Amino acid sequence: MSYTGARPTDVADPDPRFPFPHRPTPPRCQAEPILFDFANGDRSEDRQATEKRLEKARRACSDCPIVRDCLRWALVNKPLTKTGVFAATTPSQRTILRKRLADRLGPDWIDVLARQDQTRREQAAAARHTPPTVDQARILRLDREVNGPMPLHRLVTPEQQERNRTRLLAGLTAA
Ligand code: SF4
Known part of the structure; x- marks a missing residue:
């Protein structure tokens, strides 16, 4: 069951700029x-x-x-x-x-x-799109050279996470 709305009211519409906080179960x-x-x-x-x-x-x-x-x-x-x-x-x-x-x-x-x-x-979005530092870019390039392109997964399983971690460690070691 998932709860996404505010407490029921019938008076007016809520301000759309401030959505009621989400929680997975009803409060x-x-x-x-x-x-x-x-x-x-x-x-x-x-x-x-x-x-x-x-x-x-x-x-x-x-x-x-x-x-x-x-x-x-x-x-x-x-x-x-x-x-x-x-x-x-x-x-x-x-x-x-x-x-x-x-x-x-x-x-x-x-x-x-x-x-x-x-x-x-906007600041959070900008932080997400900040280009990698020179060192990070070097590690990523070396990772690609050592391990080939990393497949994109929509949902990352724990096993895939472990594989990705191993790949990144390999990249770091190579750097
Ligand atoms: S139970 Fe939680 S959602 Fe409900 S009024 Fe209290 S703080 Fe707000």
């Missing part, structure tokens, strides 16, 4: 949504019961591997997160965090975050 808030169903001033249960439920939700979030990106998503998508616990925060706590972001980054803080993300993505 606890999907499996047990009632725990996270919290609104400020909720009077449907006594205060103690609400606090207990909130504490459970917070603990679940603190164990969630996508908590950091979930918080970002919740802060950016205010119309979708007016109620409920997201990333261990209540609606009023998110309001405070949004204000802090606006103080720090300006009133267009969402656009600023989106631009920062874009810059990071």
Whole structure:
């Protein structure tokens, strides 16, 4: 089973610049949504019961591997997160965090975050396409001379990884 979407909402579309973080299995808030169903001033249960439920939700979030990106998503998508616990925060706590972001980054803080993300993505892509250093190029050339062209595999099995490692070591030895 794979979970790729945000928690179900029917209020508005999420900001496409900030996709909900992916995780292979549904987060606890999907499996047990009632725990996270919290609104400020909720009077449907006594205060103690609400606090207990909130504490459970917070603990679940603190164990969630996508908590950091979930918080970002919740802060950016205010119309979708007016109620409920997201990333261990209540609606009023998110309001405070949004204000802090606006103080720090300006009133267009969402656009600023989106631009920062874009810059990071471009830098990562550029790093992936950085040409090899002279030494790396020499090793690759020698590897080709010693071992011939390396076949391209879409999915590399552990055996293929081992073979590739051996080939590279052979190239290094030859260098
Ligand atoms: S951090 Fe909490 S609210 Fe966010 S996905 Fe995980 S369990 Fe759900």
